[in-house]
Each structure stands twice: as C-alpha cells, then as structure tokens.
Amino acid sequence: MKKQWLVVMMLVITAQITYAQGKHQFDIKDGNFLYDGKPVQIHSGEMHYARVPKEYWRHRLQMMKAMGLNAVATYVFWNYHNTAPGVWDFTSDNKNMAEFIKLAQQEGLWVILRPGPYACAEWEFGGYPWWLQQNKQLVVRANNQPFLDSCKQYIQQLAAQVKPLLVTNGGPIIMVQAENEFGSYVAQRKDIPVEEHKKYSAAIKQMLLQAGVNVPLFTSDGSWLFDGGALPGVLPTANGEGNVDNLKKAVDKYHDGKGPYMVAEFYPGWLDHWGEKFTRIDAGQIATQTETYLKNGVSFNFYMIHGGTNFGFTAGANYNEEHDIQPDITSYDYDAPISEAGWVTAKYTALRELMKKYVQYPVPEVPAAIPVKALPAIALHAAQDVLGWKNKLKPVVSDTVLSFENLQQGSGYVLYSKKFTQPVRGVLKVPGLRDYATVYVDGKRVGVLNRITQTYECAVDIPFNSTLDILVENMGRINYGAQITENTKGIIAPITIDDFVITGNWEMYKMPFDKAPTTGPATIKNKAGRPVLYTGEFDLSSTADTFLDMSKWGKGIVFVNGHNLGRYWQTGPQLTLYVPGCWLQKGKNQVTVFEQLNDTLQTSLTSTAIPVLEQLQESEQN
Numbered sequence: 001m002k003k004q005w006l007v008v009m010m011l012v013i014t015a016q017i018t019y020a021q022g023k024h025q026f027d028i029k030d031g032n033f034l035y036d037g038k039p040v041q042i043h044s045g046e047m048h049y050a051r052v053p054k055e056y057w058r059h060r061l062q063m064m065k066a067m068g069l070n071a072v073a074t075y076v077f078w079n080y081h082n083t084a085p086g087v088w089d090f091t092s093d094n095k096n097m098a099e100f101i102k103l104a105q106q107e108g109l110w111v112i113l114r115p116g117p118y119a120c121a122e123w124e125f126g127g128y129p130w131w132l133q134q135n136k137q138l139v140v141r142a143n144n145q146p147f148l149d150s151c152k153q154y155i156q157q158l159a160a161q162v163k164p165l166l167v168t169n170g171g172p173i174i175m176v177q178a179e180n181e182f183g184s185y186v187a188q189r190k191d192i193p194v195e196e197h198k199k200y201s202a203a204i205k206q207m208l209l210q211a212g213v214n215v216p217l218f219t220s221d222g223s224w225l226f227d228g229g230a231l232p233g234v235l236p237t238a239n240g241e242g243n244v245d246n247l248k249k250a251v252d253k254y255h256d257g258k259g260p261y262m263v264a265e266f267y268p269g270w271l272d273h274w275g276e277k278f279t280r281i282d283a284g285q286i287a288t289q290t291e292t293y294l295k296n297g298v299s300f301n302f303y304m305i306h307g308g309t310n311f312g313f314t315a316g317a318n319y320n321e322e323h324d325i326q327p328d329i330t331s332y333d334y335d336a337p338i339s340e341a342g343w344v345t346a347k348y349t350a351l352r353e354l355m356k357k358y359v360q361y362p363v364p365e366v367p368a369a370i371p372v373k374a375l376p377a378i379a380l381h382a383a384q385d386v387l388g389w390k391n392k393l394k395p396v397v398s399d400t401v402l403s404f405e406n407l408q409q410g411s412g413y414v415l416y417s418k419k420f421t422q423p424v425r426g427v428l429k430v431p432g433l434r435d436y437a438t439v440y441v442d443g444k445r446v447g448v449l450n451r452i453t454q455t456y457e458c459a460v461d462i463p464f465n466s467t468l469d470i471l472v473e474n475m476g477r478i479n480y481g482a483q484i485t486e487n488t489k490g491i492i493a494p495i496t497i498d499d500f501v502i503t504g505n506w507e508m509y510k511m512p513f514d515k516a517p518t519t520g521p522a523t524i525k526n527k528a529g530r531p532v533l534y535t536g537e538f539d540l541s542s543t544a545d546t547f548l549d550m551s552k553w554g555k556g557i558v559f560v561n562g563h564n565l566g567r568y569w570q571t572g573p574q575l576t577l578y579v580p581g582c583w584l585q586k587g588k589n590q591v592t593v594f595e596q597l598n599d600t601l602q603t604s605l606t607s608t609a610i611p612v613l614e615q616l617q618e619s620e621q622n
Contacts, residue, residue: 045305068355
C-alpha cells in the first residue's frame with residue numbers, strides 16, 4: 001500500500017513539474033509582442049470551431065500551419081454554448097472548445113480568443129442568445145444592469161473553460177479580445193451618450209480581468225473608429241486597414257505612442273447574402289497586401305482563413321434600408337484561402353509561397369485533401385404534408401398573433417392558422433413579417449411574402465368556413481449595426497385584411513426543427529404548392545465529402561443523418577449544400593428535406609463533387 005502511495009505521489013509531482021515547465025509569458029511591451037521576452041510577429045488565420053465538423057478540426061489547423069501561419073483566431077459564440085437560461089454546453093461534439101484549443105497547440109499554433117460577448121461574424125444575433133430579449137428590462141450591448149449581469153455569467157462560464165489554456169498556465173492562448181468592433185456601434189448609436197458606451201466597454205474589460213484572464217487584451221475596430229472602441233491599457237488593433245502609415249498613426253494615438261501594430265481582420269474574401277452576387281477577391285491583390293505587412297513588421301489575422309459553413313439556423317443577417325434585411329447564405333466559404341470543404345485554392349498557394357520566403361520557422365507540407373465525390377441519386381418519397389402535420393401538433397391559441405419569442409421559440413418556423421366563419425376578400429397585409437412567409441387558403445398557396453423585398457401583402461379570397469395558413473420562417477437575426485436591438489421574429493404586428501385587424505382564435509404551431517423531424521413511411525399524396533417533408537435512404541460502401549444539388553428545388557432545409565445542413569434557396573447564389581463525409585456512414589444513411597415552396601414534385605436528390613456558390617437565378621418566389 002505504501003509503495004502504491006509513493007508511485008501515485010511521484011506521478012502527481014511529475015505532472016506538476018511538466019505543467020510548470022509548460023508555462024510561458026506573452027506580453028505587449030516596448031512596442032512589441034513578446035513571447036518569453038523575445039519579439040515575435042503574429043501571422044494568424046481565423047477559423048470558427050462552430051462552423052467546422054469536429055472531425056475536421058485537426059485537418060484545417062494543419063492546413064493553416066502549412067500555409068505558414070503561427071496562430072489561429074476564433075470567436076466564441078455565446079448562444080452556441082448557452083442554448084437556454086442556465087443551460088451551458090462546452091463539451092458535446094462541436095461545442096468542445098477546449099479540445100479545439102488543445103488541438104491548435106498540438107499543431108504548433110498559438111490561439112487568439114475572441115469571446116465578445118458580441119461577435120458579429122455573420123452569425124445569428126451576433127452570438128447573443130435569442131432569449132435575452134424575453135427580459136424587457138434588458139438592452140443588449142449597453143450599460144444596462146440586466147445585460148451586464150448576463151454578460152458576467154457568460155464570461156465566468158467561459159473563463160472556467162479557458163483559464164487552464166492561457167499561455168500563462170501552459171496553454172496556447174496568447175491574447176483575448178475585449179468586446180468586438182465597438183467603435184462602429186458607438187458611431188451608429190449616437191442616441192446613446194458616449195460616456196454610457198464607455199462605461200459598458202470598460203465593464204466588459206473588467207469582467208474579463210476579474211474572471212482571471214491574465215494574458216494581454218486587445219480591441220478590434222476600423223482605425224478611424226478607435227475613439228469609440230479603444231480602451232485604456234488595451235492594445236487597439238485595426239480591421240481592414242491596408243495603409244500601414246494610417247495603422248501606425250491610429251495605434252500610436254491610443255497606445256502610448258507606439259505599437260505593436262496588428263490588423264486583426266485582414267479580409268482575403270467577403271461575406272455573401274441570398275439574392276446577391278458572390279464576392280471574389282483576387283489572389284494577387286491579397287498576396288501583395290500580405291507582403292506589405294510582412295515587410296513592415298505588421299502582425300495580421302486573415303478573416304477568414306477558412307470560413308466553413310453556417311450549419312442549421314446559425315446564419316445571421318445584415319440590415320439596410322433598401323432590403324430591410326440581408327440574410328447570409330449557408331456557405332461561409334468567404335472566398336477564403338482554404339475553401340468551405342477544406343481545399344487548397346489559388347489564394348492559398350500564393351500565400352503559402354509568400355510566407356515561406358519571410359518566416360523563420362519551418363513550414364510543413366500541405367496535408368492530404370479530404371476525399372470528395374458525387375453520390376448516386378437518392379430516391380425520395382413525400383412523407384408528410386406540413387399543413388396537415390399541424391393536426392399532430394398542439395397549437396398555442398391567442399386572440400392576436402405572437403412572435404417567436406412570445407412562443408418561447410428561437411429559430412425555425414411557425415405556422416399561423418385561423419378558421420374564418422364568414423367569407424372575407426381583400427388585401428392581406430403582414431407588415432410585421434420577420435422574415436419570409438407562404439400564404440395558403442384551404443391549403444392552396446395564394447402568395448409569398450418576403451421581408452428582403454419588402455413584400456408584405458397579397459390578395460386573398462377566403463370562403464365561408466375556410467382556413468388561412470401563414471407559414472413563417474426566421475431567416476436569421478441581424479448580427480451587425482444599430483438594428484441589433486430589434487431582433488424579434490415571426491409576426492410582430494397585427495395582421496389586416498383591407499385594413500381591418502384580424503383577431504380571435506389564432507392557432508400557432510411551433511416547428512423549430514431543432515432536430516430532424518420523425519416522419520415515418522409515406523402516407524400522403526404530394527400536392528404541388530404545399531410545403532412537404534421528403535425523406536429517403538441511401539447505402540454507401542465508403543464515405544466522402546459531397547455537395548447536394550438543390551438547383552431544381554425551391555426553398556427549405558436538409559437533414560442528413562440528423563445533421564441540419566442549413567438553408568437552400570432557388571434565388572442563389574448558393575445552389576449546393578456541403579455534406580461533410582464524416583457525417584455519413586457506411587451502410588444506411590437517411591436524408592430529410594423540408595421543401596417550403598414545392599412548385600415541382602421531387603422524386604430524387606442528386607449530388608455533385610463541385611460546389612455551386614455563384615449562380616443567381618430568376619424566380620417569381622424571390
């Protein structure tokens with residue numbers, strides 16, 4: 001027994017010594033980034049673990065290392081880990097943030113953590129949990145006590161996960177961002193006194209420090225926005241700043257007259273919206289700008305080096321007055337150097353060759369590509385008529401229509417249904433639509449409403465004893481700008497017909513599709529124009545990445561083996577959906593498609609080895 005005790009003690013002592021030896025110091029001092037006292041330049045690339053299957057994390061990190069980078073930056077999305085009040089998940093599948101950070105360390109990469117609490121990132125609600133809006137006293141991104149209390153809970157939960165992974169404790173995390181692009185928000189929200197803005201951002205900084213984050217903090221903004229976003233004692237970094245002189249002037253003004261200098265978001269590509277042209281940026285242009293940074297000792301972070309995918313309902317939206325809302329496409333390819341499926345691109349090759357000329361550390365070979373192939377056509381059957389499906393669901397009944405939030409639902413769809421005991425004819429108006437709806441009278445589609453095109457009305461003729469159904473889709477909460485505080489979904493204002501408010505006995509059927517629906521065997525006769533769930537099974541002898549070809553479909557979502565691949569929409573520019581091979585299996589596989597428009601009755605689903613991300617299509621349903 002004594003011998004066993006001694007062995008245990010020796011193991012503990014050995015572990016403690018190993019742990020202590022692994023500790024390092026990262027400082028910002030005398031105009032430099034210092035790693036264990038030696039000046040270093042940061043060559044980082046951004047990748048969000050939430051947008052890449054866990055099984056592919058290591059491959060993508062190896063791709064970064066082979067491009068000559070020495071760090072990876074990642075956002076932490078609050079709503080990804082805090083799905084309901086008091087419910088936290090940092091361990092399951094893709095949510096295992098600590099494992100991602102440890103893998104980065106194993107691959108020889110430092111980690112730059114961007115925890116927000118606000119992220120932007122073309123992510124649903126900029127990373128905020130939708131249910132924060134349930135508290136009517138709470139104002140997001142403001143010096144508001146209920147919001148600050150919520151932020152504190154989040155930061156404490158986060159700190160419990162990352163403190164062991166800070167460089168000071170032997171981990172790879174060298175820097176942590178305090179808030180995100182706050183200067184732009186200050187500029188947009190002139191209705192709030194600047195001193196109130198400053199109190200809020202200072203509070204976030206203090207929460208991080210009190211939670212035990214003892215590595216350097218930084219802020220990130222356009223260089224012309226430092227006045228609103230910079231914090232005392234915190235390094236300001238610039239987003240999208242290509243002029244080195246401008247960068248140095250801005251940083252010197254807010255950081256003791258000296259650097260170091262870093263572009264925290266250097267854009268090799270750009271985001272994309274449904275119904276708009278896919279953005280491409282020339283590889284030579286990016287290589288030239290990268291060399292400018294390398295020659296001038298400017299550190300940088302490619303946003304994005306690898307975008308990945310907005311799986312499920314994670315895509316956010318922008319706002320502008322013309323379109324009201326601009327939902328982001330499912331693919332987050334971003335025209336990044338590493339493609340959505342992890343492929344080498346011309347941009348990647350150009351940057352890799354450039355980095356090899358400048359960096360002093362070894363650059364490994366590019367890892368082998370993940371296999372990709374087109375699958376045989378998958379036979380489908382219509383398993384469930386969605387308008388009839390409501391008979392299996394329990395509705396919420398109210399005199400007035402309710403928002404998603406009032407229905408305690410964050411994402412997906414709600415079917416608003418009302419039986420009319422008198423005939424009604426006129427113009428149906430749904431000014432509070434958020435965001436897309438198909439309108440039916442006795443199961444026949446009579447209109448498509450769309451917040452993007454600001455189409456909020458259609459003609460209806462409702463006979464005696466007939467039913468009006470309005471199927472509403474949340475296409476993603478706004479993630480950037482002043483309108484981030486106006487993010488309720490569903491139908492948020494009264495419905496009228498010829499300007500008479502329609503009240504009384506509205507039935508609302510919740511369809512969150514937070515997991516793949518169980519449909520059973522085909523039991524219906526599919527009818528064109530009605531929303532339907534298609535299902536199918538297919539056998540595989542081997543697995544590989546693939547892309548589902550949705551070019552002949554209308555609008556909807558696809559589940560494969562329980563994984564929500566995200567939205568498709570005939571409007572484009574994205575007409576395929578990425579299927580990671582790690583989500584397929586040898587033997588039987590299952591696919592379920594929720595098709596909202598159903599203009600063409602489908603009998604099969606095809607795939608391709610090449611994604612289609614740049615094809616806009618004309619459609620009456622846009």
